[in-house]
Amino acid sequence: MPIPDTVPILGASWNDVLFAVLAAVLLGSALLVVTLRDIIRCGLALIVAFGSLAGIYVLLGAPLVAAAQVLVYIGAIAVLILFAVMLTQAKNAPVRLVFQAQALPAAIAAIVLAVMIALTASATDWGAVTKQIATGTDALARLLFTSYILPFEIVSVLLLMAVVGGIFLARREGRDA
Amino acid sequence: MSQSLDAYLVVSGILFAIGTFGFLARRNAISMLMSIELMLNAVNLSIVAFGAFIPALNGTASVIALMVMAVAAAEATVGLAIVMAIYRNRRTPLVDEYDSMRQ
Secondary structure: OOOOOEOOOOOOEHHHHHHHHHHHHHHHHHHHHHHOOOHHHHHHHHHHHHHHHHHHHHHOOOHHHHHHHHHHHHHHHHHHHHHHHHHHOOOOOOOOOOEOOOHHHHHHHHHHHHHHHHHHHHHOOOOOOOOOOOOOHHHHHHHHHOOOHHHHHHHHHHHHHHHHHHHHHHOOOOOOO | OOOOHHHHHHHHHHHHHHHHHHHHHEOEHHHHHHHHHHHHHHHHHHHHHHHHHOHHHHHHHHHHHHHHHHHHHHHHHHHHHHHHHHHHHHOOOEHHHOOOOOO
């Protein structure tokens, strides 16, 4: 059975519906990340946010970035954060207050920031085309290993330094590494 | 809607604002790191959106997005290691209880 060109009941295109759903999931789970009381649940909501963002990258025609998003963010960073949660949260210490005293001014500032960014982004003429262009993985690899080879190598050295620094910071004192 | 740059930029701006709120308002150091990750993701989303809608930036934007991801991974590693080092000394993950340098 062929898939119809537009969504049957809504009459919108599939990409629009997918974008709306993914954006709603992304923003909703991001809100859960910053408001939930239990920090493990915050971490799980963070994984949902990363996943829906990977879907948005696919909609934008950047499948390699989407794959890297899943591998790096969900596979590495979210798991790392969950491990750190398990290592640092005291079991018997209930967190009485999730937010600092400055939460209300922070909320107002964040809303003002969101409105300002939205207004500026829609008022500016970016010279954008109306039909989006997909990024081919082949062209991307060519670019990464020719024009951007120096930043690529610098990033690899940076990652090595981060690994060494992380091990040095996280090891216990008073014992031989 | 999915064919306009503005929609992606607005989503990215809202995501960045949510991250800002979390960073300013949460007491837990790891929650603050999660909020930083949200902000980095918002920036990455706008970079990829620019690359998809502005022809001159097409390939470059994806390269920059991949670089940002690598730097974010490095940042998360060092940040969480610092949080664990402080936790080992102070026995609390709450940033407002790190007050030994306060007058």
